[in-house]
Amino acid sequence: MYHPIYQMKKKEKLQKRKKILLRSLISFFWFTTGAILTTFLLTSFTFFIYKYVNSDVIYPGIMVDNIDLGKRTEIEAAKLFAQKNEAIGNIKITFSLDSMSATISAKELGLGYDQNLIAKQAMSLGRSNNLLSNISIVFQAYFWGLNLQPAYHYSDDVLNKILFPFAEKTDKEPVDALFNFLNGKVITFKVSQEGKKVNADKVKEELISKLQKILSEQISQPIIISIAVDTILPKITTEKVNNLGIKELIGQGTSFFHHSIQSRIFNITLASSRINGALIAPNENFSFDKGLGDVSAFTGYQQAYIIQNGKTVLGDGGGVCQVSTTFFRALLDAGLPITERHAHAYRVGYYEQNGPPGLDATIFSPSVDLKFKNDTNNYILVQTQIDPELQQLSVFLYGTSDGRSVVLSKPIVYNRIPAPEDVYQDDPTSPKGEIKQIDFSAEGATVSFTRDVMKNGVKIISEKFVSNYAPWRSVFLRGTKE
DSSP states (O other), X not given: OOOHHHHHHHHHHXXXXXXXXXXXXXXXXXXXXXXXXXXHHXXXXXXXXXXXXXTTSOOTTEEETTEEOTTOOHHHHHHHHHHHHHHTTTXXXXXXXXXXXXXXXXXXXXXXXXXHHHHHHHHHTTOSSOHHHHHHHHHHHHHTOEEEOOOEEOOHHHHHHHHHXXXXXXXXXXXXXXXXXXXXEEEEEEOOBOEEEEOHHHHHHHHHHHHHHHHHHTOOOOEEEEOOXXXXXXXXXXXXXXXXXOOEEEEEEEEEOTTOOHHHHHHHHHHXXXXXXXXXXXXXXXXXXXXXXXXXXXXXXOEEEEEETTEEEEEETTTHHHHHHHHHHHHHHHTOOEEEOOOOSSOOGGGGSSSOTTOOOOOBTTTBOOEEXXXXXXXXXXXXXXXXXXTEEEEEEEEOOOSOEEEEOXXXXXXXXXXXXXXXXXXXXXXXXXXXXXXXXXXXXXXEEEEEEEETTEEEEEEEEEEEEOOBOOEEEEEEEO
């Protein structure tokens, strides 16, 4: 057991040690605080002297694009970068998109360093309202250097003027799809279309990127900018407005009807409207005659020239074969199996206005028809279009592509037979001396071409179309009426 007196002495010693330790800590605190304050005051005093010495120049060690601007005035720094802009002023910049291009010099575009902004930013470093921040920046710049990224400029107005023709030709708003049908026929159809828009922001990014490369490599070389174009998707696509598998163009055909009389043009327009919107189901055998309906004065057709009994005569619906011919060309293009097709008795000039002979198809209900089978797994929609200015008829077939491809050979013309001599016939119903041509000469010939259709690497159709055209004479009516 410890003696009480011994315990008291031990306790007094511990208290003395605590007092000594406390005095030491207090002394250390005041010493450290004094040292920090002394250092701060000394550093501040040194900074203020340094600031005074460099009051009208950029602090030493401050660089822009690795170019030392220390000890330069703001005006001198701006002048330095202005000189660098002059050095690249003659560099040619070409903007291109497809077949369009436009070229301008860097000076005309105002392209280069933004000398005034660079000089102002460099001068402002270490001169904020925050003393500690200023001291830190000056310290870093002096001992290790402080490099800033440069600012660049160009004329937005000039650039926008350059891009305007590209945008005018390229920009297109997206088109939402329309699809409404009644009684098995589509009465409103518009295929969705993607929009396009020139991306000016990407053009500017590429412009600055290529400028940086030229400035860093110090090589004066032309700048070529490929104009970026964004694709804008429609809100409603064709496949979203129907569940019939109609979403894209699978085939099309065109023909011209220049020099047609008005009644023939009327009939072409009427006949094309009758098959417009037709829906052909999967595995359906489509008859053009059936789809067209009755062709007569009772159904609205006018009289125009038709081929009947080996002669060209006026008859109801003259011009309807322009539609069947164009439909035939769309079927060929789509790679669909054609189960019935008949060529005209002779070569008709209308059908050779935009291509070779042999690509025609005549119809004459009920014995002469144009038929095909929809061997796809989706519906096929027929759309027709008349361009009155170009006098062009187009037939479009929409569905879902199954990857088939078509190869048509160039038609071969052989067994040529010259057209017979012209014939003049008296016409007592026309004034005497009046000459009117009612039939037109055509060379007789045999024309053939082949079509191969491939699908998944397999040839699913291989066929040959042969057309035998008889020679045809011109026939003139000579008026005899007194």
